[in-house]
Amino acid sequence: MANRQPDLDPKVLTIADLLVEGQKNVTLASKEYFNGGAGEMITVRDNEDAYNRYKLRPRVLRDVDGVDMTTSIFGVQVAAPLGFAPSAAHKLAHPDGELATSRAAAKNNIPMCLSSYASMGLEEVKAAGGSNPHAMQITFVRDLEATKEQISRAERAGYHAIFVSVDLPILGKRLNESRNNFSFPAGLEFPNIRCRPTESDTNVHLYSISFCEIGRLTSLDPSITWEKAIPWLRAQTKMEIWLKGIYTPEDVAMAISHGLDGIIISNHGGRQLDGVPATLDALRDCAPVAEGKIAIAIDGGIRRGADLFKAIALGAQFCFIGRVVIWGLAYNGEKGVDLAVKILLDELRQTMMLCGCHSIRDITKGHLSVLQSNGRLSKL
Numbered sequence: 001m002a003n004r005q006p007d008l009d010p011k012v013l014t015i016a017d018l019l020v021e022g023q024k025n026v027t028l029a030s031k032e033y034f035n036g037g038a039g040e041m042i043t044v045r046d047n048e049d050a051y052n053r054y055k056l057r058p059r060v061l062r063d064v065d066g067v068d069m070t071t072s073i074f075g076v077q078v079a080a081p082l083g084f085a086p087s088a089a090h091k092l093a094h095p096d097g098e099l100a101t102s103r104a105a106a107k108n109n110i111p112m113c114l115s116s117y118a119s120m121g122l123e124e125v126k127a128a129g130g131s132n133p134h135a136m137q138i139t140f141v142r143d144l145e146a147t148k149e150q151i152s153r154a155e156r157a158g159y160h161a162i163f164v165s166v167d168l169p170i171l172g173k174r175l176n177e178s179r180n181n182f183s184f185p186a187g188l189e190f191p192n193i194r195c196r197p198t199e200s201d202t203n204v205h206l207y208s209i210s211f212c213e214i215g216r217l218t219s220l221d222p223s224i225t226w227e228k229a230i231p232w233l234r235a236q237t238k239m240e241i242w243l244k245g246i247y248t249p250e251d252v253a254m255a256i257s258h259g260l261d262g263i264i265i266s267n268h269g270g271r272q273l274d275g276v277p278a279t280l281d282a283l284r285d286c287a288p289v290a291e292g293k294i295a296i297a298i299d300g301g302i303r304r305g306a307d308l309f310k311a312i313a314l315g316a317q318f319c320f321i322g323r324v325v326i327w328g329l330a331y332n333g334e335k336g337v338d339l340a341v342k343i344l345l346d347e348l349r350q351t352m353m354l355c356g357c358h359s360i361r362d363i364t365k366g367h368l369s370v371l372q373s374n375g376r377l378s379k380l
């Protein structure tokens, strides 16, 4: 067919295909670690399902020749409002680990956020990238010096922002990890984590440690507050500071009054607190408070270009993907991640054209409706 676009991969036409093909290459325990979440995983499912509650409202006869998906984040121009959320231990999915992820992000000129629990050093990951922006995810642990060192290493390496995961005063209860007795394989390293081996040891070392040891050595700090964290962070760095895991309009207002640069509406992909609503629903509540005052992004459940479109229509300036990156890695390393991005961006471009949007700015909630229980569509 003359007008049919060529397929990027014979087996993987969608992200759903990528999930099927990618997980053929990992063990059951790894698959469940990647795909699982907290408790009964109601929120894991809700994150995806929420996107199906919104229907697209296409407008026709608009000039959509040469659709423009570009936007910016951290003051840097990027190809599209899509980036990589931080996720731990990419070497578990593919031996090239975060280097492969970083190269795929650079190739597509989109931002990458590196997890504190990455399996490769933040400097080499940044060096593998290009001029695309990088963020470093941090978590408050009881050893504040360790966090301080992570931030200054990221700043020295040229990272643009830190994403502070604020939904982690305690690790969520992930039942699959208990049932599978999951642990990272021996030899997998976490080179961005510095820990003190014992309370009495005054020498601080950079360790290559197992995840079980991470739990023991880098204990999360549940006593952290807005007043303690934000001024301290500002004193450490000139990088942008974004909070990841914001969920309510009240906390959006707090983030604005504390002068943060951005927020990510995130429930950690349903891995922390089961029973919170889908991020898309939280976004709808939070976006009006953020508008014009603080940058706002979303992650969780994004599996299609149309999902990106819907999140943008509901007020997100930027969207991040977590598991999709891991499935791409598991499928075919850097090429698999590149494929995942290309599928999503092709779908976004197509959705924009078919909805009559020439640029990201043109996407509004006027392009969405909700199907009511009486079978009628209602505009937002």
Ligand SMILES: Cc1cc2nc3c(=O)[nH]c(=O)nc-3n(C[C@H](O)[C@H](O)[C@H](O)COP(=O)(O)O)c2cc1C
Pocket (backbone or CB within 6 Å): 033, 034, 035, 047, 085, 086, 087, 088, 115, 116, 117, 137, 165, 244, 266, 267, 268, 269, 270, 271, 299, 300, 301, 302, 320, 321, 322, 323, 324, 326
């Ligand atoms: C396997 C895995 C590991 C993750 N590790 C981290 C992490 O180290 N730090 C963090 O802030 N978020 C982590 N996340 C959460 C992601 O940043 C993101 O919020 C979530 O994956 C988005 O949902 P999605 O996977 O449905 O796109 C992890 C998610 C997964 C699936």
